[in-house]
Amino acid sequence: MGNMSMEQTLTTAAEPSPTEDRQQIDKVRPIPRISIQAFCETEAVAAPIQKAGSDRRMAKAHLKVQMGGIKAATEHFQSAPTPNLVILESRLAPLDLLTELEVLADFCDPGSKVVIIGHYNDVALYRDLIHRGISEYLVAPISLGDVMTVIGELFVAEGAEPLGRTIAFVGAKGGVGSSTVAHNVAWSISKLFSTDVVLADLDLAFGTANINFDQDPAQGIAEALQSADRIDDVYLDRLLSQCAEHLSLLAAPSMLDRTYDFEGDAFNALIDIAQRGAPAVLLDVPHVWNEWTRTVLSRADQVVITAAPDLANLRNAKNLVDTLVKIRPNDTPPSLILNQLAMPKRPEISASEFTEPLGLEPLGEIGFDPGVFGNAANSGRMIAETDAKHPSVAVFQHVAHVLTGRGEAKKAKKPSLLGRLRLKS
The missing domain is CATH 3.40.50.300 (P-loop containing nucleotide triphosphate hydrolases)
Known part of the structure; x- marks a missing residue:
């Protein structure tokens, strides 16, 4: 499993509005040609991950979503190579989650990154997961913006020039x-x-x-x-x-x-x-x-x-x-x-x-x-x-x-009928 050196803070937030989610997604740069496999336990988590696969910023990436959680992932990777990114959902309590991950670790390639989506807002668990080489831990429920953001942070080069x-x-x-x-x-x-x-x-x-x-x-x-x-x-x-x-x-x-x-x-x-x-x-x-x-x-x-x-x-x-x-x-x-x-x-x-x-x-x-x-x-x-x-x-x-997102221009004085206009953002 890949390492993540930058310390991050575990937070849970109210589910964003569609506008807030779009604004979050807009900040994500195109994802490079990577392979991603997700193993989920609930439709509420599987749906936004599946939706991310159809986003234009993911056009080069290959995403596959399956159900079954960590156990299904462990069974699958016993006979298949791990992709660039593995996303795992688990409703297990912290100690049980760590136990299942230990079993999975035996079948994961060292270069693969792993993101865990759990149902416990536990800072101690978060720190333990990061120490074990997990790339990120998210707390359900998650939005499309959360999925896109974490993939972008993991695979878009840090310090890269922003795209026009x-x-x-x-x-x-x-x-x-x-x-x-x-x-x-x-x-x-x-x-x-x-x-x-x-x-x-x-x-x-x-x-x-x-x-x-x-x-x-x-x-x-x-x-x-x-x-x-x-x-x-x-x-x-x-x-x-x-x-x-x-x-x-x-x-x-x-x-x-x-x-x-x-x-x-x-x-x-x-x-x-x-x-x-x-x-x-x-x-x-x-x-x-x-x-x-x-x-x-x-x-x-x-x-x-x-x-x-x-x-x-x-x-x-x-x-x-x-x-x-x-x-x-x-x-x-x-x-x-x-x-x-x-x-x-x-x-x-x-x-x-x-x-x-x-x-x-x-x-x-x-x-x-x-x-x-x-x-x-x-x-x-x-x-x-x-x-x-x-x-x-x-x-x-x-x-x-x-x-260009620079706000509205100063509106003109009332125009004639020939040049009538109405400015709306």
Whole structure:
């Protein structure tokens, strides 16, 4: 059994709320490729451990949950190697628990870590277990956050640099302005907080980030994907185009000389490398649905859906929200931005009617203003550069604050109907 040198304090706490549990899980970095086996005695403990296995941060790990507790583990490991981590639940009294662990120890590999989940809040037992090489002792009941946290503490290298957060932007329908929102939010984050931001345009065929930032890089995301097996920080840095002091662009080729068909995990290595070099990595995801876009959205720390207020957008947004909540069960729901509101002569669904079936409040609402947005796009600049007082600038700044966890931006004065917006976190 592995050793644990750092002394820890045994505590029991009230069961956290779903929000508190999510906040705890959000702090966990992706778990490396390890094997985990859990032997439980109660469904109340088995359920959160099983749920952890489906979390996106555990995508590389292999987790198996069985019932039977320490006795089942002892029987199993008599003829099978022990994994990187063994999680054991026991309702035994302290002395009986120690006796069973002595029997199990004969079949455990020295390099395996062991976590015990007991039902006795006993400090003396805790100290005895740590002295015997147990990695951690938790007192039931446990939450999903407890499981994720203890695995992260055991297998994520101490002192490792924190990974940047990935924020994926996707449109509920083509042409709703998701890319424009992503680009302006990326620019706002870099300017407001002087924080390094990497913006990756994942629409290789029709991406517009290079045009919107007036860039014409010779290389970009296509080269990064072609060299996925050897990409590192240095190589990625050569492919990035500097758009502003703290904003770098991984541009799409935007050419049709070939097709861009990818495997489901094609972008994983690239995104992982980008996260190591920037606190914020914004992903401009095209409005298509295939294995790689599903994977990118499922792995992102946050997802932002941009939609216009019509029926097709509502249907698509509803499908997106339902799917993302299902494949990201332990994450906060996607954020919603309503764009192109109050378009002249177009019947539209009100914000309240649009958001009610989604169960979401819009993070921001942006009025339809083709003149201002068209002028910015044609000049290769962001809205804040062409019209700093435009109401949408306040929306982009608010979104930047919320997505980076910096609190809310100062709300703008009451806007005109054309640029009406409502800021909500």
